[in-house]
Amino acid sequence: MNWMACELHTHTFHSDGGQSLEELAAGAKALGFDCIALTDHNTMSGLWNKEAVEQQTGMNIIQGMEWTTFFGHMVTLGVKDYIDWRPVGPGDIHAGLARVHEHGGIAGMAHPFRPGSPMCTGCYWEFELRDWNELDYIEVWSTTFAPLKNNNARAFRLWTDKLNEGFRIAATSGRDWHRQEQTDEPLSVTYLLMEEHGGSITDKAVAALSAGRASVTLGPRLDLGVHFGGQLYGIGDAVPEGPSPDHTIELQAAADFEARKEHWELPEQIYTLRFHSNLGMVSELPYAADSKGCNVTLSREGLRWVRAELWGTIRGIRTMIAFTNPIYFDEPGGVITLNDYTISTDHGTQRLYGYAR
Amino acid sequence: MNTLLVNVQGAVTPECSKTHIAYRFFLAKSGGRMKIDFSYSPKNLEDHARARTLIEQGLDRYIEDELREQAKSKWQSYLPLKNLITLSVDDPSGHRGAAHRHDPEQHLFISGLESSPGLSKGALQAGMWTVTLSLHAIVTDDCRYSLQIWHEEDHG
Ligand SMILES: [Zn+2]
Ligand SMILES: [Zn+2]
Numbered sequence: 265m266n267w268m269a270c271e272l273h274t275h276t277f278h279s280d281g282g283q284s285l286e287e288l289a290a291g292a293k294a295l296g297f298d299c300i301a302l303t304d305h306n307t308m309s310g311l312w313n314k315e316a317v318e319q320q321t322g323m324n325i326i327q328g329m330e331w332t333t334f335f336g337h338m339v340t341l342g343v344k345d346y347i348d349w350r351p352v353g354p355g356d357i358h359a360g361l362a363r364v365h366e367h368g369g370i371a372g373m374a375h376p377f378r379p380g381s382p383m384c385t386g387c388y389w390e391f392e393l394r395d396w397n398e399l400d401y402i403e404v405w406s407t408t409f410a411p412l413k414n415n416n417a418r419a420f421r422l423w424t425d426k427l428n429e430g431f432r433i434a435a436t437s438g439r440d441w442h443r444q445e446q447t448d449e450p451l452s453v454t455y456l457l458m459e460e461h462g463g464s465i466t467d468k469a470v471a472a473l474s475a476g477r478a479s480v481t482l483g484p485r486l487d488l489g490v491h492f493g494g495q496l497y498g499i500g501d502a503v504p505e506g507p508s509p510d511h512t513i514e515l516q517a518a519a520d521f522e523a524r525k526e527h528w529e530l531p532e533q534i535y536t537l538r539f540h541s542n543l544g545m546v547s548e549l550p551y552a553a554d555s556k557g558c559n560v561t562l563s564r565e566g567l568r569w570v571r572a573e574l575w576g577t578i579r580g581i582r583t584m585i586a587f588t589n590p591i592y593f594d595e596p597g598g599v600i601t602l603n604d605y606t607i608s609t610d611h612g613t614q615r616l617y618g619y620a621r
Numbered sequence: 622m623n624t625l626l627v628n629v630q631g632a633v634t635p636e637c638s639k640t641h642i643a644y645r646f647f648l649a650k651s652g653g654r655m656k657i658d659f660s661y662s663p664k665n666l667e668d669h670a671r672a673r674t675l676i677e678q679g680l681d682r683y684i685e686d687e688l689r690e691q692a693k694s695k696w697q698s699y700l701p702l703k704n705l706i707t708l709s710v711d712d713p714s715g716h717r718g719a720a721h722r723h724d725p726e727q728h729l730f731i732s733g734l735e736s737s738p739g740l741s742k743g744a745l746q747a748g749m750w751t752v753t754l755s756l757h758a759i760v761t762d763d764c765r766y767s768l769q770i771w772h773e774e775d776h777g
Contacts, residue, residue: 278738280722305721306709309741332721334639334757346716350641350709350753379683379692381638382675383699385757388683414688 265477267455267485268298269524270469273330273339273374273403273438276302278310282443285310289323291444295451296524299465301326303339303438308346324465330374331360334381336389339403339438342470343369357391361398370474372401372436376422377415396431400474405437408449411482411583427569427590428542434476434500434589450482450528450578457499476500481574481586483530484553485523488572488588489516492564502592503564509595510565515539515547517572518557519586530585535576542568567593624649627752627770635759642754644768648713651747654732654776659708659754661766664725665701672702675760704764705757710740713748717741719755732776745772 274288275281283291285302292300302325304310314325329346331338335354340347343364352360364371373389380388393399404419405411411420423435437452457477458468472478477500479486490497491514497503503513517537530553537551537558546567547560551574569590576585626646633642648655666672676696684692709719710731718740720729729737736742752770 276738277722279719304739306707306719307721307739307741309718309736309739312741334755346718348716350755377683379679379699381679382702382758382760383679385705414685418685 265457265459267479267523268324268458268469269296269485270299270301270326270454270456271295271297271439271441272301272326272328272341272436272454273303273406274300274441275304275330276310278307279305279330279332280442285313285317285325286320287444288441289317289321289325293321293323296527297323297453299324299326299456299469301328301339301341301469303328303330303341305330305332306349326466326469331371332386333391334386336376336391337374337386338371338391339374340364340369340371341473342466343367354390355392357393358395358398365398368470370400370470372403372434373399373419374403374438375406375415375419375440376402377418378406379415396426396429396433399433401434401436401478402426403438404435405452405480407440408447408451409482409579410437410452411585412581424540430568432476432502432569432590432592434473434478435480435587436473436478437480453481453485453524455479455481455485455523472500476589476592478589479586480588482578483528483585484519484521484525484574486517486519486572486574486586486588488570488591490514490570490591491516497591499588499591502594505595506564510563512561513564513567514559514561515570515572516557516559517588518555519551519553519574521553530576530578533576535574535585538573538575539570540573541570542566546570564593564595568595569593622774624772624774625769626772627768629769630765630767633756633759633764633766634762637756638759640756642756643751644753644770645749645751646770648745648747648750648772650772650774652733652745653772653774654730655745655750656771656773657708657710657727657729657731657752658769658771659729659767660726661704661706661764662725663704663761663764664723665703666760667701669700672700672760675702676700702758702760704759704761706759706764706766707755707757709753709755711751711753713746713750717743 328341331349376389378387436454456472535551539547571590574586707721710717720739733744
């Protein structure tokens with residue numbers, strides 16, 4: 265499998281964008297992306313020359329559409345034909361989600377907390393979701409310099425809350441890219457871990473995101489693994505039940521500072537790597553750009569999910585720089601006890617957080 | 622020959638926000654080109670006191686308590702408030718796209734080989750067609766729209 269740098273939320277002049285698909289794809293290429301999803305508002309006509317643009321620019325293009333409704337914006341990926349958003353009322357989003365899934369697609373909340381009508385019509389999510397299992401992902405980082413924005417922080421909290429409630433929902437970034445314009449603000453990338461086979465990029469992206477194989481960043485690509493029972497599990501995987509509920513696991517995380525490195529800038533620093541879970545932060549370690557990665561050994565007891573986060577300073581502001589989607593644990597909750605740990609970074613000592621409930 | 626299929630003017634008010642107005646009409650002959658002229662006015666709410674009230678009401682709903690006053694202090698960043706009506710097209714057998722954009726005056730067409738951005742090209746099929754106006758937001762007390770749909774039979 266391959267990590268592909270994706271921009272999952274874009275528009276052309278087929279809706280309210282100020283760019284052609286060629287200009288968008290060439291712009292994405294120049295920024296080091298492997299893949300874009302075209303998600304025009306309520307139309308798929310912008311995809312008519314997709315193959316030609318892919319050949320001309322070398323960019324992979326995922327078929328998508330942004331449901332731009334009165335009650336929320338919902339990005340859909342992988343639906344081959346238009347699905348009608350117009351009959352869907354604020355209580356009917358499950359009918360819409362079912363149709364997206366029937367057609368082989370997936371759906372995510374777009375910028376769920378952006379102030380809505382009449383400032384930005386339908387931009388705030390008001391649909392009633394009765395079963396969060398039906399939602400495939402949440403766009404938690406919208407627009408540029410995303411982690412600094414209050415709306416995004418709120419979306420990120422919503423995602424964490426839903427993970428804590430036991431839902432397995434993915435999280436992505438999306439620039440909501442409407443035109444080719446220079447910006448000094450850091451850009452987000454959603455890396456998707458895609459299978460290598462002859463299928464379409466749309467199918468591969470849908471498979472990757474629906475399996476939660478996604479990692480989001482302003483810079484280096486962050487990876488996460490869990491060693492358990494002689495097996496290595498990756499982002500999006502669920503670790504099966506163990507022989508005992510307190511069986512030991514090893515978490516490992518690494519940030520690839522080579523990924524797209526010409527396209528982002530971070531000052532030299534010691535970063536902070538956090539393992540965050542349903543039990544809160546389970547470990548926090550210093551992390552250097554030249555590190556090979558770091559490991560933590562702990563009991564899996566009580567763990568339902570864990571993700572990695574990279575924190576540091578960018579443009580003089582301390583913030584989250586990258587986060588992975590979770591690795592899940594197929595076991596009911598309980599108590600976590602830290603019984604052992606090891607660190608393989610060269611920098612300082614780690615702080616451990618023990619939980620006894 | 623050019624046939625005028627729909628010729629309508631209408632007035633809508635803020636209460637019409639989040640509604641659809643559908644015009645269903647009969648295309649007697651396949652082929653040719655459909656021309657759709659659509660406009661509405663005004664585009665912007667010029668009354669800033671009214672705009673401020675609407676923005677503050679919105680922020681009451683959309684912003685969390687602890688950030689609300691800060692957001693309200695920047696209410697002007699949301700100006701101007703705009704009316705938004707978008708147009709979409711369905712032919713007798715399926716959807717033909719939408720023109721989701723802010724232009725208050727649009728001259729659209731759809732034909733076998735070409736179409737305006739947002740609409741999908743493909744031979745016109747005789748039968749019942751629908752053009753839908755989606756009123757995403759009406760912020761002015763009065764908003765007038767005008768819609769004319771023509772069939773240009775001899776046009777490719
Ligand atoms: Zn949107
Ligand atoms: Zn968008």
